[in-house]
Amino acid sequence: MRISANIPVRGWRDRIFSAAAFFFVSVFIVFVLGLILTDVFYVDKKAVVTVLTSRFILHALWMSIWTSFVTTFIALLFAVPMGYALSRFRFPGRILAEAVVDLPIVFPPLVAGLTLLVFFSQTEVGRWIQDDLGLEFVFQPKGIVLCQFVAAASFAIRSAKTAFDDVDKRYENVALTLGCTQWGSFRRVSLPLARNGIIAGGILTWARAFGLFGPLMIFVGSFRGRTEVLSTTIFLEQSVGNLEVALAIALLLILVALIAVTAIRLVGGSAMVKL
Amino acid sequence: MIRAEEITFSIGTFELRRLSIDIAEGEYFILLGPPGSGKTIFLECLCGLKKIQSGRIRIDGRNVTNLEPRRRNIGYVPQDYALFPHLSVEQNITFGLHAHGYEETNITETADMLGIRHLLSRSIDGLSGGEKQRVALARALVLKPKILLLDEPVCALDEVTRQQVCSQLSDIQRRLGLTTVHVSHNLEEAFSVADRAAILHQGFLQQVGTLDELLRKPKSEFVARFMRCENIFCAEVTDRGARDSDSRVKLADIELQIAGRQSGKLMLMIRPEDLLVRPGSAYNGIGENVIHAALVRSRDCGGYVRVELDGPVKLVAHMTHAAFAELQRMHQSDVVAELDLKNIHILPQ
Numbered sequence: 001m002r003i004s005a006n007i008p009v010r011g012w013r014d015r016i017f018s019a020a021a022f023f024f025v026s027v028f029i030v031f032v033l034g035l036i037l038t039d040v041f042y043v044d045k046k047a048v049v050t051v052l053t054s055r056f057i058l059h060a061l062w063m064s065i066w067t068s069f070v071t072t073f074i075a076l077l078f079a080v081p082m083g084y085a086l087s088r089f090r091f092p093g094r095i096l097a098e099a100v101v102d103l104p105i106v107f108p109p110l111v112a113g114l115t116l117l118v119f120f121s122q123t124e125v126g127r128w129i130q131d132d133l134g135l136e137f138v139f140q141p142k143g144i145v146l147c148q149f150v151a152a153a154s155f156a157i158r159s160a161k162t163a164f165d166d167v168d169k170r171y172e173n174v175a176l177t178l179g180c181t182q183w184g185s186f187r188r189v190s191l192p193l194a195r196n197g198i199i200a201g202g203i204l205t206w207a208r209a210f211g212l213f214g215p216l217m218i219f220v221g222s223f224r225g226r227t228e229v230l231s232t233t234i235f236l237e238q239s240v241g242n243l244e245v246a247l248a249i250a251l252l253l254i255l256v257a258l259i260a261v262t263a264i265r266l267v268g269g270s271a272m273v274k275l
Numbered sequence: 276m277i278r279a280e281e282i283t284f285s286i287g288t289f290e291l292r293r294l295s296i297d298i299a300e301g302e303y304f305i306l307l308g309p310p311g312s313g314k315t316i317f318l319e320c321l322c323g324l325k326k327i328q329s330g331r332i333r334i335d336g337r338n339v340t341n342l343e344p345r346r347r348n349i350g351y352v353p354q355d356y357a358l359f360p361h362l363s364v365e366q367n368i369t370f371g372l373h374a375h376g377y378e379e380t381n382i383t384e385t386a387d388m389l390g391i392r393h394l395l396s397r398s399i400d401g402l403s404g405g406e407k408q409r410v411a412l413a414r415a416l417v418l419k420p421k422i423l424l425l426d427e428p429v430c431a432l433d434e435v436t437r438q439q440v441c442s443q444l445s446d447i448q449r450r451l452g453l454t455t456v457h458v459s460h461n462l463e464e465a466f467s468v469a470d471r472a473a474i475l476h477q478g479f480l481q482q483v484g485t486l487d488e489l490l491r492k493p494k495s496e497f498v499a500r501f502m503r504c505e506n507i508f509c510a511e512v513t514d515r516g517a518r519d520s521d522s523r524v525k526l527a528d529i530e531l532q533i534a535g536r537q538s539g540k541l542m543l544m545i546r547p548e549d550l551l552v553r554p555g556s557a558y559n560g561i562g563e564n565v566i567h568a569a570l571v572r573s574r575d576c577g578g579y580v581r582v583e584l585d586g587p588v589k590l591v592a593h594m595t596h597a598a599f600a601e602l603q604r605m606h607q608s609d610v611v612a613e614l615d616l617k618n619i620h621i622l623p624q
Contacts, residue, residue, distance in 0.1 A: 170357040173324045176344040177351040178414065179374035188374070192361045 036254060039247045047244035051252060056224045057233055061252065064229040067144045068209040074145070075153035075205045076160075080198060083160025084186065088169075098161075104154040112151045113215025116143075141227055143220040148209035155204035163197020164190060203264050210257055230256075276300035276454045277321065277422065282330035284320055291316055291478045293330070298456060298471075303448050305457045305469035307501065312475040314458040315354065318424050321456065322349045334422065345374070347422075350415030350453075354427040356407045358399045364410050365395040371418045385417045388447065405436040409443075416447070423448070425457040429464060441467040462503060474498050490546070494623055499544045505591040506545040507622070512537045521616065527587040532563045533619050542622040549618035550592035552582060554602055555609035564614040566590065573599065584612055 009018050051057050086098060104112060120126035120138050129135050137143035167190050175185035191198075213231040216222070222232035230253045237246035277298040284291040291313045298304045306314045319325040321332060323344035332340050339347050358367050368382045386392040389409040394402065402410065408428060415423060428444065429437045445468045448455045459465060465472050466486055473483040474497075481501075482494045493499040499507055513530065514523040515538050522537040523530050533543070555567065568586025580599040584590040590612055594602070602610065 168357065170353050170355075171359060173319070173344075174351065174353060174357045174359075174414075175370070175374070176324065177322050177347075177349060178371035178418065179345045181343075181345070184374055188370070189359060193359075 036251070039251055043244050043248045043251060047242075047248040050245050051248040056228065057230075057249060059225050060228040060230050060233045060249075061256070063141065063144065063227075064210055064231070064253070065256065067141070067148060067229065068206050071145050071148040071152060071209040072156070072202050072206040074149055075156040075209075076198065076202050078153055079156035079160040079201055079205075080191070082157050083162075083194075083198070083201075084164050084190065086157075086161045087164035101154055101157050101161075104151055105158065108214070109151045109212060110214040110218065113147060113218035116147060116150060116215070116219045138219065139221050139223065139227060141220075144216060144227060144229060147215045147219045148212050151212055151215055152205045152208035155208055156198075156201040159201025159204060160194065160198050163194035163201070166197065167193045199264065203261055206260065206264070207257065210260075211253070276302070276335060277456070278331075278333040279317075279321070280331040280333070282317070282320055282327050282332065284316060284325055284327045286316070286325075289313065289316075289478060291320070294475075294478075294480050295330075296473055296480065296483060298454060300454055301452045303445065303455045303457065303468055303470045305459060305465045305472045306475060307459060307462070307465055307472055308475035308481075309460055309501070311477075313478045314460075314475055315426055317475070318351075318426050318456065318458055321422075322351045322424055323347055324351075348418075348420050350418060350420035350423045352408075352411045352415050352423070352425045352428055355431060356411035358402075358407055358411055358414070360399050362399070363395070364391065364397050364399065364402070367399065367410055368395075368413045368417055370414060375418065382413070382417050385413045388450075389413050389416075389443075404432050405440060408432065408440055412444075412447075416451070421454060423453045423455045425455065427458055427460075430459070430461070437464070438467065444468055474501055476501075492620065493544065496542060496622055499620075499622060504544055504546050506547060506550070508543045508545075508588055510541050510543050512539060512541065529566060529587045531614065531619065532616060533621065534616050537621065540624075542624055544620040544622050545590075545614055545618060546620075547581070547591045548579070548593040549615065550590060551613040551615075552584070552592045552594055552598070552602070552610050553613065554605045555611055556605065558611040564616065564619075566612045566614070568610055568612055570602070570608045570610050584610060586612075 009015060082101070086094065086101070117138065120130055130137065135142070137146050171189045171193065172185045175189045176182070180188060211231055212229075213235060216227075216229060216232055217235070220227040222228045222236055228236075230249055234246045234249050234253070237243075237249060277296070279294060279296045282291060282294045289311075294313075294317060296304075306317065308314050316325060320327050323339070323342060327340065330340075331338055334347065334349075344351075359370065362370065365382070368385065372382075382395075383392065386395060389412060391406065391409050391413060394406060394410065399407070399410075408431075412428075425444070429440050432440060441464060444455075444457070447453070448468075457464075457468060469486060471484065472486055472489055474481040474489065476497050482489060482498045484492075489498060490502050493502055493504070496507055508526055510524040510526040510531070510533075512522050513525050515536055520536070521532050521534055524533055524537070524541060524543070526543070531543075533541075552570075558565065566584075566586050566588070568584035568590060570582055571585045572583040574581045575596075576593075579593040580596060582592050582594055582599070584592060592612060
């Protein structure tokens with residue numbers, strides 16, 4: 001196999017340096033693939049058939065897919081304006097605002113579930129939203145999206161902010177002198193230039209939402225055919241001793257994640273710039 | 276055409292202080308100053324990218340101080356051009372036309388004028404510095420602005436391309452009758468394009484005038500040094516002279532004659548090209564304002580030879596190659612520097 005480098009590799013020192021860097025890449029990939037292969041060899045045909053024919057598991061798969069995509073969409077809806085505002089505007093309390101945005105990345109996901117449960121069941125505002133407005137989240141499919149959003153949206157916001165930080169302000173200035181409004185320069189210059197960073201944030205958000213488990217168990221539970229997603233199904237199957245089935249579901253989860261992440265990267269990378 | 280009236284703008288510890296400049300219609304005006312003097316900020320204030328804290332900006336008599344950049348009809352080429360990297364050359368040039376909602380997006384005339392028609396389908400990535408500069412210029416000119424603002428437009432270019440681009444800028448400005456404000460820290464650039472210039476230092480406007488005025492009659496030591504005059508000395512008047520006659524001043528151990536009635540302490544400036552350097556042996560002892568010195572260093576600067584002289588005062592002179600060759604031919608390090616009375620300029624204190 002021939003490896004082409006973006007930097008010229010000359011002499012034995014350069015070779016040792018690139019070999020050392022490549023060593024860590026290899027170790028990591030072999031380790032992860034090894035773990036997946038362990039699952040593959042452990043799972044038998046019967047477990048695979050069970051997974052592919054079980055109505056509840058397929059429903060959980062569908063729930064995982066749609067909720068994670070809806071969450072990603074909503075997160076990006078927040079992330080783009082928030083990332084831009086945090087990147088471009090200076091306002092009192094900006095540092096505090098950024099810390100709050102980063103908070104869900106830092107605290108354990110389980111806390112998100114607990115906090116949401118307490119908010120909707122123990123506070124006046126939460127009960128008003130649930131009972132009077134009729135927006136029920138606790139133990140409801142809508143709650144899955146809310147839970148995923150709280151746990152994962154920070155990744156999209158943080159990535160969008162970094163992406164807008166990387167867009168030189170001078171491009172926007174030039175666009176303003178060329179006849180654009182603030183909105184026009186954002187839409188035609190900043191947004192296309194920040195696109196890759198925003199897509200990367202979307203991928204991270206989707207991955208976090210798709211694999212979320214702990215807070216979902218607390219906030220929406222895992223009711224068969226209703227609030228069950230793949231990650232909670234794995235937990236339920238292994239807790240009743242169906243280890244092969246649990247691992248077969250895990251493989252399904254990995255496969256879907258791999259396809260989705262690759263597809264998003266391909267679509268995002270080849271998207272044409274539209275004026 | 277452009278009238279900046281007592282503009283004040285501050286950012287961090289920097290402040291542009293009560294800056295007033297008048298620029299006539301169709302004039303090629305250059306704003307000179309060292310890095311950090313506020314040139315770019317002034318340009319950004321003119322095109323509306325920075326909101327001034329006090330003062331007024333008028334264009335064609337109209338107060339545009341609070342007008343958005345897009346409504347000022349100003350073409351702006353920033354430093355390093357800021358071409359949109361996600362768009363092709365053609366898309367960059369038509370960007371402003373689309374933004375203004377113009378149906379007509381024919382850019383061939385502008386592209387031909389700048390010689391970039393063959394680049395239209397190219398991406399920005401592969402362009403050379405000169406090509407990028409012309410694309411940025413086309414992007415600004417295609418909107419047919421009345422005013423063109425150029426922020427260090429040739430600083431990233433090599434010497435040959437810089438001269439070509441300067442000639443091209445000058446031609447375009449004349450052909451289109453554009454009022455142009457060009458920002459630079461380079462004197463050669465100023466001489467190759469500008470009608471008039473201003474010198475800015477730490478947010479203060481030091482002087483405005485023709486380049487010859489800045490060169491010959493600087494109003495401060497800073498302007499004199501910026502205009503590359505190294506011979507600046509403190510002198511004291513020893514003889515005020517009678518009415519309509521010249522004065523005498525003491526400079527180190529020597530006495531010089533200067534024009535007009537003067538008194539007290541003075542700051543004198545002598546341009547290096549105004550010093551006549553001759554071999555010491557060729558001096559016949561006749562004449563005023565002659566300084567004996569030793570030639571300590573010389574450097575060929577292309578169009579002239581820069582020589583450093585060490586005598587009662589240290590002097591720098593610019594000699595023609597022929598004069599310097601004559602000096603070398605005579606193997607003389609002892610020289611005399613002669614100063615014409617009219618070439619000794621008194622700097623205002």
